[in-house]
Amino acid sequence: MKIQHDLLFADNGKQVPFKATPNMGGTYNPQYLILHYTAATTTESTLNWFPNPIAQASAHLLIGRDGAITQFLPFNRIAWHAGKSEWAGLVGMNKFSIGIELVNGGRLTRSGDKWVCSVDMRKVPDQEVIMAVHKNETHIAAWQEYTENQLEVSTEIAALLISTYNLKDVLGHEDISPIRKSDPGPAFPMASFRSKTMGREDETIDEFITATALNIRSGPATTFPTLTDPLPPGVKVNVLKTETTWSFVEVLENVNGIMDLEGWVSSKFLRRN
Known part of the structure; x- marks a missing residue:
C-alpha cells in the first residue's frame, strides 16, 4: 500500500x-x-x-x-x-x-442462549466470542x-x-x-x-518472567485495583516502561483467560528471562 x-x-x-x-x-x-x-x-x-x-x-x-x-x-x-x-x-x-x-x-450481551451486539442486536457466533477483563475494569465480560x-x-x-x-x-x-x-x-x-x-527492533530485549505470584494493577502503586487474579510464577512479560519501583508490562501469554493483558507490577518480583 x-x-x-x-x-x-x-x-x-x-x-x-x-x-x-x-x-x-x-x-x-x-x-x-x-x-x-x-x-x-x-x-x-x-x-x-x-x-x-x-x-x-x-x-x-x-x-x-x-x-x-x-x-x-x-x-x-x-x-x-x-x-x-x-x-x-x-x-x-x-x-x-x-x-x-x-x-x-x-462488548456483547446475552439474549437467551446467544450472544448479541447491544447496538444492532445481531447475533454473534460463539466461536467469535472471548471472555476477558477490560484493562480499565475488574469484571469479566464477553467481547467479539x-x-x-x-x-x-x-x-x-x-x-x-x-x-x-x-x-x-x-x-x-x-x-x-x-x-x-x-x-x-x-x-x-x-x-x-x-x-x-x-517497528520495535527487538521485541524480547526487555523480556522478563514473574519470580512469584504477582499482582498486576491499573496503576503504579498498591492503592490501584488489581486487573485480575495474580500472575502465576514463570509468566513471560515485556517491560514497556518503569516508574520508581513499578514496571508497566505486557503479558506475553494468555493468563486467567485474558489475552494481551497490560498493567503495572512491582519490579522487584521480575527476573530476566
Whole structure:
C-alpha cells in the first residue's frame, strides 16, 4: 500500500474506496493513531452513518471484518472520532490523531442462549466470542473477536501511517477517554500490534518472567485495583516502561483467560528471562 496526497492506495495501485463525509475539521499535523471498534457487527451501518451530517462523527478509515477498507476523508483533515479526550497533555485528540474504525460488536450481551451486539442486536457466533477483563475494569465480560483479515490489514496500514506521518504512538479510544470508552477492547491485541507497527527492533530485549505470584494493577502503586487474579510464577512479560519501583508490562501469554493483558507490577518480583 501507499499514501499519495493524504489518500490511501491499495497494492494494485488503485485508490481504496472513498466515501466523503461532511463531518470534518480543518487541516492539521497528526501525532497519534487511535483505534476504535464500531460497536456494530456490519460494515453497512458505519458506511451509512459517517457521511450523514446528523452523525457529527467520522473517522479516516473503516476496516471491515473481511479486511475491506473505506476512507472517509484525507489524512491531513481532522476527523471527529475521539470526542472528549486527552493524552500526554493534549486535550481534544481529534486535533492530534488519525482515527481508524474496525467493524466489531465490542462488548456483547446475552439474549437467551446467544450472544448479541447491544447496538444492532445481531447475533454473534460463539466461536467469535472471548471472555476477558477490560484493562480499565475488574469484571469479566464477553467481547467479539477481531478477524485475521482485519488484523493483517490494520497492521499494514498502521505501519504505513506511522512512517508517513511520523506518528508518536498507537492508542485505543479507551486510553484517551478511559471513563467513557472501552474500544478497541481486550479482544484487540494492542501490545503486539503496537510492537509490530512501531517497528520495535527487538521485541524480547526487555523480556522478563514473574519470580512469584504477582499482582498486576491499573496503576503504579498498591492503592490501584488489581486487573485480575495474580500472575502465576514463570509468566513471560515485556517491560514497556518503569516508574520508581513499578514496571508497566505486557503479558506475553494468555493468563486467567485474558489475552494481551497490560498493567503495572512491582519490579522487584521480575527476573530476566
